[in-house]
Amino acid sequence: AQSVTQLDSQVPVFEEAPVELRCNYSSSVSVYLFWYVQYPNQGLQLLLKYLSGSTLVKGINGFEAEFNKSQTSFHLRKPSVHISDTAEYFCAVSVDDMRFGAGTRLTVKP
Amino acid sequence: ETGVTQSPTHLIKTRGQQVTLRCSSQSGHNTVSWYQQALGQGPQFIFQYYREEENGRGNFPPRFSGLQFPNYSSELNVNALELDDSALYLCASSLGTSGRRDTQYFGPGTRLTVL
Numbered sequence: 001a002q003s004v005t006q007l008d009s010q011v012p013v014f015e016e017a018p019v020e021l022r023c024n025y026s027s028s029v030s031v032y033l034f035w036y037v038q039y040p041n042q043g044l045q046l047l048l049k050y051l052s053g054s055t056l057v058k059g060i061n062g063f064e065a066e067f068n069k070s071q072t073s074f075h076l077r078k079p080s081v082h083i084s085d086t087a088e089y090f091c092a093v094s095v096d097d098m099r100f101g102a103g104t105r106l107t108v109k110p
Numbered sequence: 111e112t113g114v115t116q117s118p119t120h121l122i123k124t125r126g127q128q129v130t131l132r133c134s135s136q137s138g139h140n141t142v143s144w145y146q147q148a149l150g151q152g153p154q155f156i157f158q159y160y161r162e163e164e165n166g167r168g169n170f171p172p173r174f175s176g177l178q179f180p181n182y183s184s185e186l187n188v189n190a191l192e193l194d195d196s197a198l199y200l201c202a203s204s205l206g207t208s209g210r211r212d213t214q215y216f217g218p219g220t221r222l223t224v225l
Contacts, residue, residue, distance in 0.1 A: 004152075032211050043114070043200055043216035044153070051211050090152050094210040097166050098143070100152030 006101035023091030135203030
């Protein structure tokens with residue numbers, strides 16, 4: 001069965017600093033990978049997804065992620081964060097159904 | 111194009127009661143999925159409907175049931191509520207044309223509290 005592990009439950013960073021949110025997955029078959037963001041009192045919004053092809057995926061709001069099959073990882077990065085990036089971020093893997101990680105709370109401080 | 115909407119926003123029930131949560135998918139989206147998000151956790155898949163038929167189910171008991179209607183609306187019903195059912199319930203719709211590659215569009219959720 002597939003599963004997702006988000007390695008950091010909380011990541012505090014200063015504004016304009018780079019950030020990496022880590023995600024590892026396990027699956028015995030090929031997977032599709034997603035990153036979603038959840039702002040307070042809102043539903044989830046898709047940031048980006050990996051289906052096939054180039055392992056570097058660019059998404060909205062300046063985020064990008066790299067699929068690494070050998071390390072079974074799909075880490076999310078942004079070179080310079082803003083206060084408005086403060087939110088909960090979820091990594092997800094889709095095999096038979098969508099499985100989400102427990103989330104990483106990104107807090108951007110001024 | 112309207113997004114995914116859910117009602118009600120908040121709901122308080124007592125143990126043993128039954129509840130119905132509603133979702134309106136984006137027009138043209140044939141697939142709707144329901145998720146339970148407990149506090150501090152990621153969403154957990156409950157089930158999925160495609161063209162009014164259940165076509166996938168997570169590890170949830172039969173007292174969780176659903177319906178999907180031709181007008182792109184759907185319901186999640188939970189019978190015999192338990193305290194652990196307190197959570198944010200999210201519905202997500204997708205086109206249903208690309209299977210598990212589909213992007214899911216989430217509603218804002220219904221916060222259910224069971225006392």
